[in-house]
Amino acid sequence: MKELWNGRFDSNEDIDLRLWQVIKEFSKESANKPGICFVGYNTDDGVVRNLGRKGAEGGSNAIRKAMQSFPAVENLALYDYKNLKSKVLEEAQDEYSSKIAKVIEKGIFPIGLGGGHDIAYGSYRGVRKAYPDKKIGLINFDTHLDIRPYDNGPSSGTSFKQILDNDDNTAYSIIGYKKQGNTKRLLETANKYNTLILDEEYEENYIIENIKKFISGVDVVYITFCMDVFDAPYAPGVSAPTIMGLDPKKGKRILREIMKSGKVVCVDFAEVNPVYDIDSRTAKLAGALIYDIMLNMR
Known part of the structure; x- marks a missing residue:
């Protein structure tokens, strides 16, 4: 695991341990006990297919590096299912979705580290494999709806249309939507798919109230973060930086309320592009949100 995790060292005493010292590789033998697994x-x-800026393939390792020296979380097992064998979109989604399903079936909570936002279709497929009969609530923290047509093949902007076209037992909500990023x-x-659209400008309590109603109508919840949802100074390392985007602390508080539902079964973070990042701000923001999830796991 040292090729992926290798951070600051104080000692091997429990009181000094950091994430890189306690994380283990996920395998078929991984224990069925409360824990988190990075994929x-x-x-x-x-x-690239969506005509965005190349570089997000390095996002997974950038997020790991941003988190590796965080303090270990007591009584929370930590695993890593490593990276993909293939980087071709369709093959990547197949491999990744199988990994997500295996992690869930072990009773461990998966957190995806991206990579392009086509991770969303892979995460959804993994959740669907694990919960074949459940109604899945899709919550997308994003500036963009990512509901583009895929007549010429899938891309990072087509995931939610692919899902909604082929699975009636789902519901879609977007948090952080901005009018400037979406055509009529x-x-x-x-709107045709009855999407709950929660604009970035909406007051925080209004967003929380409406997302709670949304969650009450589904069985399980999958959350995905496109990091371009956040204001550009906080998340410059993305394919399409957002001016006057979502405030990270507001986003964190909303995420906490969603996690309290007890219905969340998978979270992922997409579009971290270290090529365009500044002082690893975007990767560190993703890492901070992940760590908040870890600290508040039920």
């Missing part, structure tokens, strides 16, 4: 989605093939056609497509 790398180190491809940006979908971003995309908005009309989202």
